[in-house]
Amino acid sequence: MKLVTAIVKPHRVDEVKEALRDLGVDGLTTTDVEGFGRQRGHTEVYRGAEYQVDFVPKVKLEVLVPDGEVQGVVDAIVKAARTGKIGDGKLWVTEAEQVIRIRTGEMGPDAV
Amino acid sequence: MESAPLGASIERLREELGALDRAYSPGHHGLWSARRRAELLDGIMAEMFGAAEPPPGVGLAAVGGYGRHQQLPRSDIDLLIVHDGRSPQEVAALAERLLYPLWDGGFEIGHAVRTPIECEQVARGHLDALTSMLDLRPVAGDLVIAGEAADRVRAVATDDVAAFARALREDALVRAERFGVSAHLLEPDLKNGAGGLRDVQAVRWTTAVAGDALLRTAERARTDAAEEFLTRVRSALQFETGTHGDRLPLELQPPIARAMGFSDEPRLIAEDGLMRAVFEHARAVRWIAENVLARAAEGASMPTGAPEPFPGPDEALEVLATVAESGDRPDARLLDSLEVTPLADTIAWTDRTRGAFMRILRAGEPGVAALDALDRLGVMGRLLPAWIDVRCRPQRDPYHRFTVDTHLTRALAEMSRLIDVGDEDPLPTGALAQGPDRDGLVLGALLHDIGKIGEGGHVPAGARIATETLEHMGVPRPARDLAAFMVAEHLLIPDTATRRDLTDENLILDVAARIGSPDRLGALTLLAKADAIATGPSAWTPWRQTLVRELVSRVQRVFDRGHMGTELAQQLTARIDAVRDLLDAEPDDAVERFVLRMPRGYFLSIDPERIAAHYPTIAPDVGSTDVRATSRPGMKANTYELLVVAADQPGLLSWIAGAVALAGLSILSAQAFTTDDGVAADVFEVEGVFEDEIDDARWREFRGVLRKAVEGRLSLEHLVAQKRSRYPGTRSNAPITVVVDNEVSDYSTVIEVGAPDRIGLLYDITSALAELTLDVHLAKVATYTDRVIDSFYVRDALGRKVTDARQVDEIGSVVRGRLSG
Numbered sequence: 030m031k032l033v034t035a036i037v038k039p040h041r042v043d044e045v046k047e048a049l050r051d052l053g054v055d056g057l058t059t060t061d062v063e064g065f066g067r068q069r070g071h072t073e074v075y076r077g078a079e080y081q082v083d084f085v086p087k088v089k090l091e092v093l094v095p096d097g098e099v100q101g102v103v104d105a106i107v108k109a110a111r112t113g114k115i116g117d118g119k120l121w122v123t124e125a126e127q128v129i130r131i132r133t134g135e136m137g138p139d140a141v
Numbered sequence: 142m143e144s145a146p147l148g149a150s151i152e153r154l155r156e157e158l159g160a161l162d163r164a165y166s167p168g169h170h171g172l173w174s175a176r177r178r179a180e181l182l183d184g185i186m187a188e189m190f191g192a193a194e195p196p197p198g199v200g201l202a203a204v205g206g207y208g209r210h211q212q213l214p215r216s217d218i219d220l221l222i223v224h225d226g227r228s229p230q231e232v233a234a235l236a237e238r239l240l241y242p243l244w245d246g247g248f249e250i251g252h253a254v255r256t257p258i259e260c261e262q263v264a265r266g267h268l269d270a271l272t273s274m275l276d277l278r279p280v281a282g283d284l285v286i287a288g289e290a291a292d293r294v295r296a297v298a299t300d301d302v303a304a305f306a307r308a309l310r311e312d313a314l315v316r317a318e319r320f321g322v323s324a325h326l327l328e329p330d331l332k333n334g335a336g337g338l339r340d341v342q343a344v345r346w347t348t349a350v351a352g353d354a355l356l357r358t359a360e361r362a363r364t365d366a367a368e369e370f371l372t373r374v375r376s377a378l379q380f381e382t383g384t385h386g387d388r389l390p391l392e393l394q395p396p397i398a399r400a401m402g403f404s405d406e407p408r409l410i411a412e413d414g415l416m417r418a419v420f421e422h423a424r425a426v427r428w429i430a431e432n433v434l435a436r437a438a439e440g441a442s443m444p445t446g447a448p449e450p451f452p453g454p455d456e457a458l459e460v461l462a463t464v465a466e467s468g469d470r471p472d473a474r475l476l477d478s479l480e481v482t483p484l485a486d487t488i489a490w491t492d493r494t495r496g497a498f499m500r501i502l503r504a505g506e507p508g509v510a511a512l513d514a515l516d517r518l519g520v521m522g523r524l525l526p527a528w529i530d531v532r533c534r535p536q537r538d539p540y541h542r543f544t545v546d547t548h549l550t551r552a553l554a555e556m557s558r559l560i561d562v563g564d565e566d567p568l569p570t571g572a573l574a575q576g577p578d579r580d581g582l583v584l585g586a587l588l589h590d591i592g593k594i595g596e597g598g599h600v601p602a603g604a605r606i607a608t609e610t611l612e613h614m615g616v617p618r619p620a621r622d623l624a625a626f627m628v629a630e631h632l633l634i635p636d637t638a639t640r641r642d643l644t645d646e647n648l649i650l651d652v653a654a655r656i657g658s659p660d661r662l663g664a665l666t667l668l669a670k671a672d673a674i675a676t677g678p679s680a681w682t683p684w685r686q687t688l689v690r691e692l693v694s695r696v697q698r699v700f701d702r703g704h705m706g707t708e709l710a711q712q713l714t715a716r717i718d719a720v721r722d723l724l725d726a727e728p729d730d731a732v733e734r735f736v737l738r739m740p741r742g743y744f745l746s747i748d749p750e751r752i753a754a755h756y757p758t759i760a761p762d763v764g765s766t767d768v769r770a771t772s773r774p775g776m777k778a779n780t781y782e783l784l785v786v787a788a789d790q791p792g793l794l795s796w797i798a799g800a801v802a803l804a805g806l807s808i809l810s811a812q813a814f815t816t817d818d819g820v821a822a823d824v825f826e827v828e829g830v831f832e833d834e835i836d837d838a839r840w841r842e843f844r845g846v847l848r849k850a851v852e853g854r855l856s857l858e859h860l861v862a863q864k865r866s867r868y869p870g871t872r873s874n875a876p877i878t879v880v881v882d883n884e885v886s887d888y889s890t891v892i893e894v895g896a897p898d899r900i901g902l903l904y905d906i907t908s909a910l911a912e913l914t915l916d917v918h919l920a921k922v923a924t925y926t927d928r929v930i931d932s933f934y935v936r937d938a939l940g941r942k943v944t945d946a947r948q949v950d951e952i953g954s955v956v957r958g959r960l961s962g
Contacts (some may be wrong), residue, residue, distance in 0.1 A: 040642045061684040075567065075693065075694040084687075086687050114644060
């Protein structure tokens with residue numbers, strides 16, 4: 030099992046969700062997060078008041094995927110999240126040692 | 142240890158309680174069932190206590206809920222063994238003989254073993270022990286000693302009634318803090334929350350020690366009704382969960398509602414009907430408990446004599462407004478008077494009514510307390526009939542914690558605070574400085590969710606209801622318009638900020654057009670904050686604030702720069718509608734996609750007939766190597782309009798400009814547009830350099846050169862230079878100027894170039910920009926006899942403005958260098 034984690038722009042979340050649903054992925058965790066990468070923070074000016082935005086709002090997505098389906102999921106997320114502009118985010122895949130559905134105790138791919 | 146007779150008693154107890162459980166459906170176990178359960182226990186407990194052979198001087202008493210004959214289906218059974226202290230070992234052994242079989246039988250028992258003096262000591266030290274033992278009822282054994290314990294405990298409370306009431310009030314505050322308010326929380330705690338059963342008991346305990354006179358007749362009736370109803374819900378909850386939990390979670394509300402006989406009604410599903418009833422009862426209990434405890438704690442005498450009614454609603458509202466403005470809550474006397482004031486089912490508004498009501502709305506938290514009082518007395522619904530539909534209505538989504546009406550009054554309180562007190566965040570302060578009508582602001586906050594009436598789409602419903610309500614109130618123009626607008630558009634800012642691409646210039650312009658003016662933007666900004674604060678703790682996170690601020694700042698700058706405003710917005714809408722009419726024969730969805738994609742500047746600067754003519758060239762999907770060029774006669778004699786559509790890439794504009802020059806065409810003006818999905822649509826007004834008429838062969842030549850240039854098959858640089866060398870140079874002395882400006886636009890760096898006209902000038906400038914890897918997003922080219930003024934809106938390869946000072950200098954020198962050459 031793999032854990033696919035992606036940081037995407039907030040307004041791409043619906044597209045990513047749709048793309049994953051089309052793939053038959055029906056579990057997804059999202060978290061509102063803030064951070065920076067190459068798209069540094071910036072200064073926002075509103076009527077003369079300056080706001081230093083050190084961390085840019087993004088959404089973190091986490092999906093558990095059986096090994097064989099990882100590439101499809103990764104491709105779908107990257108395609109749906111890409112705008113081509115700076116700040117489109119990152120995606121990484123990590124090994125999930127154990128996955129258990131808490132209600133039933135099912136393990137591994139059955140738990141997804 | 143277990144003796145046979147005790148085992149038989151336990152078995153019979155289980156059977157009798159089981160039979161009682163089955164005697165009513167799970168939703169109908171109220172106070173009567175609880176009393177019957179206590180009586181069944183009494184019988185068996187007396188039997189078991191006797192069989193356990195108690196020594197003399199020992200009695201068994203029921204305390205807590207069991208003591209007051211309110212034994213709920215799965216609640217603990219609270220027992221107290223009272224003894225005279227002469228043989229503690231024997232009493233301990235007795236307790237074991239009595240309690241072990243009960244524990245073994247699976248009963249949840251709360252128990253204590255005390256002498257009457259110990260009872261008194263514990264009661265002095267612990268409020269919960271005191272109140273539990275106030276309900277002490279001798280059940281078996283030595284009834285005298287149990288009675289002595291009851292008397293001593295009671296004396297603790299009656300000694301200083303005011304102190305007892307203060308302790309209860311303190312406890313109520315702690316509980317409200319810890320368990321929340323049952324009167325509007327969507328998952329209320331039926332026992333401990335404010336307005337829950339513990340508050341009913343607090344009223345009972347207080348009147349038990351301070352006298353029944355503390356409770357007015359109407360209050361007594363309300364309290365009885367609430368106690369019966371809440372006891373039924375709590376019993377149903379216990380049946381549903383099998384344990385004694387008191388919080389009514391969302392997922393159990395549907396089965397409990399059905400068990401209690403609620404069914405789906407138009408615009409009110411069964412579980413919402415249940416919760417509305419819970420909230421109504423809890424509101425009454427909360428209010429009565431507060432008043433009764435206040436009367437007892439402050440030793441205030443009950444008002445004597447019949448309350449004097451107000452002459453009419455206006456006088457009542459004016460008094461309430463004055464109380465609210467001085468920061469106070471309305472007192473009981475005032476509310477008694479209001480209660481006996483005859484009011485029409487629907488109150489007709491006068492200027493006085495409205496004046497007083499607006500003062501209440503502007504008074505912040507005390508104003509909300511006045512509205513709460515009006516609501517409890519049923520006056521809100523008479524003033525605002527629309528209020529009845531949102532009153533006590535639960536909201537089932539992950540963010541909202543409160544009923545619709547409580548959410549609305551909380552939003553009002555926050556709006557009032559933002560107006561009067563201000564905020565540490567400059568955003569709402571700046572929004573207020575835009576001068577939105579303040580009456581409109583509070584009305585907009587009070588009504589923004591008035592459309593949540595159990596029908597889908599609360600925004601359109603809300604807009605309709607708010608308009609009717611504001612009319613009914615007779616609110617004058619500016620405030621009425623603003624409030625109605627706020628209701629209709631209250632989701633625009635939060636939804637756009639969190640779900641849309643804020644770097645999309647079209648989006649920002651569309652939002653600005655929809656809002657129309659800075660004061661309305663200010664109003665929506667203030668409402669976005671007030672609405673979020675009133676929703677729950679997770680609705681106004683820094684994450685959301687950053688996005689909302691970014692959107693608001695961008696829209697504000699559009700207004701500041703005059704890029705959009707009421708007039709422009711109307712013009713834009715009119716032009717787009719005209720385009721839609723002209724394209725009537727085309728498929729609707731394709732036209733809408735076209736309208737959505739094309740930059741707003743395109744619609745504002747090109748007239749609708751020409752746009753309709755462009756449509757067949759621009760609308761179809763553009764592949765990465767597609768180049769489409771069409772031409773038609775221009776506005777003036779011997780001029781032509783040339784439209785080129787292609788996938789945008791750095792250099793594209795220079796290739797087109799180069800091909801135009803090589804085809805012997807002279808550019809009079811040009812406008813280059815780019816869609817957000819990367820398609821360039823460039824419109825040129827051209828004329829022949831030497832001959833007036835441009836024939837098909839010339840256009841073919843142009844298209845051939847352009848295609849080769851895009852495919853990189855010819856050197857435009859060389860060919861343009863060659864062409865230029867064959868003709869006389871410019872005679873103009875006009876200076877070359879290059880100005881780089883980052884203030885004009887949020888999205889692009891604007892480069893303004895002034896230069897004497899010459900062959901291939903646009904090619905020179907744009908190829909210099911391409912060399913700097915700048916993408917031209919928008920261009921305006923104008924030729925004045927022999928001088929050209931061009932502006933280019935450019936972005937770097939990553940779609941950003943160019944803000945680095947060195948890069949800005951570089952742009953100036955590269956462009957100037959190219960033009961001087």
